[in-house]
Amino acid sequence: MKILWEEIDFVLLDLDGTLLDKHFDDYFWEEHIPEQYAKLMQISIKDAKTEIYAAYKVQEGKLVWTDIDYWSNRFNMDIPALKESVSHLVAVHEGVFPFLEFLQCAGKRVAVLTNAHAKAVEIKLTKIPLRPYLQKIVSANEVGFPKEVCGYWEAAEKIVGFKKERSLFVDDNEEVLMMAKLFGIKHLVYKSYASSQIDRRDSNRFVSIRHFSEIVPPIQSRNEDVPRSLIKI
Numbered sequence: 001m002k003i004l005w006e007e008i009d010f011v012l013l014d015l016d017g018t019l020l021d022k023h024f025d026d027y028f029w030e031e032h033i034p035e036q037y038a039k040l041m042q043i044s045i046k047d048a049k050t051e052i053y054a055a056y057k058v059q060e061g062k063l064v065w066t067d068i069d070y071w072s073n074r075f076n077m078d079i080p081a082l083k084e085s086v087s088h089l090v091a092v093h094e095g096v097f098p099f100l101e102f103l104q105c106a107g108k109r110v111a112v113l114t115n116a117h118a119k120a121v122e123i124k125l126t127k128i129p130l131r132p133y134l135q136k137i138v139s140a141n142e143v144g145f146p147k148e149v150c151g152y153w154e155a156a157e158k159i160v161g162f163k164k165e166r167s168l169f170v171d172d173n174e175e176v177l178m179m180a181k182l183f184g185i186k187h188l189v190y191k192s193y194a195s196s197q198i199d200r201r202d203s204n205r206f207v208s209i210r211h212f213s214e215i216v217p218p219i220q221s222r223n224e225d226v227p228r229s230l231i232k233i
Helices: 023-041 045-059 068-075 079-085 096-105 118-127 150-160 174-183
Strands: 010-013 109-114 136-139 167-171 187-191
Touching (some): 010 150, 068 079, 096 109, 109 150, 118 136, 150 174, 174 187
Parallel strands (some): 010 109, 109 136, 167 187
8 A cells, every 4th residue: 555655744653463463462461361360369270261351351442451550459460560571572563663764764753552551561662672763652541541532532632742634543453543533533554463373354444554564665665673583473
């Protein structure tokens, strides 16, 4: 696909699933937490998953969905410490650094808009050096709304200072993209390859890309100048 970059000043990017491989979070919440909870409660992993998945379901789509302090209290476990213990699994998607370098060279302002808790963001960005490319990071818990709610976008607009008609937003969540569209963001792209462990899932409602190389002008494409250990294909 071709992006009319001359019409874009602000590039707004989701974090987990868009810039970073969502496999880390899927593994952490679906496998690691149940395993640790089973040990804590001295129950089977199957029973732990049943209980934990039910607790997740109740909060899905709400602000506390990604609030690791809430889940620490809910499960009586130190979630930030557990995340740190497996943070070596955090990985960046292929093509992210060349894309960010292109944006930097093109003079675009870049912000991460995420539902992830600020503590979780800090753990991940300690492992993956994205900060030099970002002007702002807006976490849902810091503004009091998830991205699925208009209030988040109103807050993000004030914090980042983006212009709706001159902004590109990329996310792997269609519901979030729909809210961005309703809010008035003009350029929207769906990241169809959120996890390296799950096949590509294109959107029926938005233009889909697997890798950012699909929207970087060919003349700007170049090899990634980062350690291969940071990259998960």
